Amino acid sequence: VVVGVLASILGLGSLSRGQTTNASCAPSFSWAENSLQQSPCLVAALLESQCDPFGGWLIPALPASNHYTGPSSGQATTCECSTLTYMLISACGACQNRTWISWQNWSQNCPIIELSVFPVPLPPTTDVPLWAYMNISTAHATLSQPTSTSDNASSSSPSSQTSSLFISTSTTVLSSTTTTVNPTSSVSSASPNHAGAIAGGVVGGLTLLVALALVLLWFCVKRKRNA
Numbered sequence: 237v238v239v240g241v242l243a244s245i246l247g248l249g250s251l252s253r254g255q256t257t258n259a260s261c262a263p264s265f266s267w268a269e270n271s272l273q274q275s276p277c278l279v280a281a282l283l284e285s286q287c288d289p290f291g292g293w294l295i296p297a298l299p300a301s302n303h304y305t306g307p308s309s310g311q312a313t314t315c316e317c318s319t320l321t322y323m324l325i326s327a328c329g330a331c332q333n334r335t336w337i338s339w340q341n342w343s344q345n346c347p348i349i350e351l352s353v354f355p356v357p358l359p360p361t362t363d364v365p366l367w368a369y370m371n372i373s374t375a376h377a378t379l380s381q382p383t384s385t386s387d388n389a390s391s392s393s394p395s396s397q398t399s400s401l402f403i404s405t406s407t408t409v410l411s412s413t414t415t416t417v418n419p420t421s422s423v424s425s426a427s428p429n430h431a432g433a434i435a436g437g438v439v440g441g442l443t444l445l446v447a448l449a450l451v452l453l454w455f456c457v458k459r460k461r462n463a
Contacts, residue, residue, distance in 0.1 A: 256281035259297040261331030268327045270365045276331065280324035282362045283354065287315035295325075298334045306342035314355040317346035321354075323368040339372045 259277040261268065268276045277295050285293035298304065304325050307316040315321060319339065326336040343349055352369050 256285065256293055257295040257297075257328075259295060259328055259332055261328070262333065265327070265331035268331060268365065268367075270363050272362065274362055275328070276324040276365075276368075277328035279362050279364060279368075280321055280328055282359050283318075283321055283324065283364070284313070284315050286356045286359060287313035295328065298329060298332050300334075303335045303337055304329055306337065307345050309345045312345045312347065314348060314350060317343060317348060318350040318354050319352055319370075319372045320350075320364055320368045322372070323370065324364075327368075 257275070257277040257280075259275070261275045261277065265275075270279055274282075281293045281295040284295075285291055295304075306322075307313065322339055322342050325342075329336040352371055354364070358364065
């Protein structure tokens with residue numbers, strides 16, 4: 237996988253330094269663009285170039301069955317170790333119909349982690365879409381289009397709104413056992429017991445009332461005779 241990415245990078249030698257990516261996103265990922273209609277691949281390249289002493293950074297198109305890797309040990313920059321960069325790079329892979337690695341794997345060589353912030357001033361030629369500021373600790377679902385139209389807007393600071401876009405740290409298939417309860421059979425099986433109890437109570441109550449009435453009548457008749 238890494239070899240494929242390196243080969244792709246080497247194959248871009250003819251590109252000028254001003255060109256920061258040759259990756260193309262699918263039209264269905266237009267929501268991931270910033271307010272300048274820049275793809276997440278281009279925005280990620282511009283951000284990472286802020287920590288490059290030579291001022292240039294190239295994000296190549298991904299070959300099939302490849303994904304972008306995190307910063308290497310001993311060479312990780314604060315720009316690479318920002319969750320903003322990770323979110324943009326992951327979206328860059330997703331928009332090419334490729335996979336992406338988890339934040340844990342991406343940041344394993346980072347001495348300092350920048351959560352939902354960018355450690356240096358943003359370049360004036362770009363801005364960061366709001367969904368890239370998401371708190372990565374809440375990311376458990378799949379990469380999907382934000383439900384709010386304001387979520388694909390851009391800003392130089394985090395938004396107070398919560399985006400519905402998530403980067404999944406792993407793919408998990410959840411299975412569950414469903415127990416089906418048949419209400420009709422449950423009610424019908426219990427009905428005879430309830431009917432019998434109700435009928436017995438009614439009969440017993442009537443018998444008691446008749447007995448009390450007879451006793452009362454007997455006392456009344458006896459008193460009249462004595463009188």
